[in-house]
Amino acid sequence: MKGAPSYAQMRVAGVSLEYRYLRAAADAPTLVLLHEGLGCVALWRDLPERLVVKTGCSVFAYSRAGYGGSDPIELPRPLSYMSDEAQHVLPFVLAHANVENYSLVGHSDGATIALAYAARSTDPGLNSVIVLAPHVFTEACAIEAISKIRDEYSESYLRDRLSKYHRSNVDCAFYGWCDSWLNPKFLEWSIESELADISIPILQIQGRDDQYGTEEQLRRIESGVSSEVQTVLLEECGHSPHQEQLQLFLEAIADFIDRG
Secondary structure, eight states: SSOOOOOOEETTTTTTEEEEEEOOOOOOOOEEEEHHHHHHOOTTTTTTHHHHHHOEEEEEEEOTSSSSSSSOOSSSSSHHHHHHHHTTTTHHHHHHHOOOEEEEEETTHHHHHHHHHHOOOOOOOOOEEEEEEEEEOHHHHHHHHHHHHHHHGSSSSSHHHHHHHHHGHHHHHHHHHHHHHSSGGGGOBOGGGGGGGGGGGEEEEEEEOHHHHTTTHHHHHHHHHSSSSEEEEESSOOOOOOTTTHHHHHHEEEEEEEHH
């Protein structure tokens, strides 16, 4: 792969964001993919196509500012960057793309954004939230894992691999993410107080070997929200269920959507 492919662009609050929208049937609901802290549209790879086939839903994904082919941002990011995205960006992205009947599918940082959005949103078009490897508070294991990655970033293959997808945004994407998490004040970060305002169904999927979070994340979500929560724990799986246990992940989402 010589570089990340180009996607359509939208302007939200003066910022250009790349996105793709795979449309299924005219009346099909949409799965809105919210990427992880080092992700972007291209790093979902062929998952959007697989989700369309498996669920019959349309799929929409975008790269947040500072990622992929979207506009860069100034660093450092504020420590509230995930809640800021949920409150000040995502609603306008959905409106611009005319997404009206949808579920949010968030991975890692994207899962936090999905939960924070669901806690604030009064949009009747939001049907449910699907979170992969979610985090609603900071755990020591996440700090340890991110510290290790930061030490290895410039001296390993990681920067070169990520640059294929983030291009000129690669350092912006990496340091914007890791420097926020490694800020000592981030040890106090949490969105648990917001969870009680979520009243729509939730599917949460986590690998038992997730190096960035323990099952306590799932327990806090289950006890914190006021809605039904379905939990799927995957064996032989780390932080990326949609890559490491793809078929089980697709089946879990399809069953959840069908029951909804």
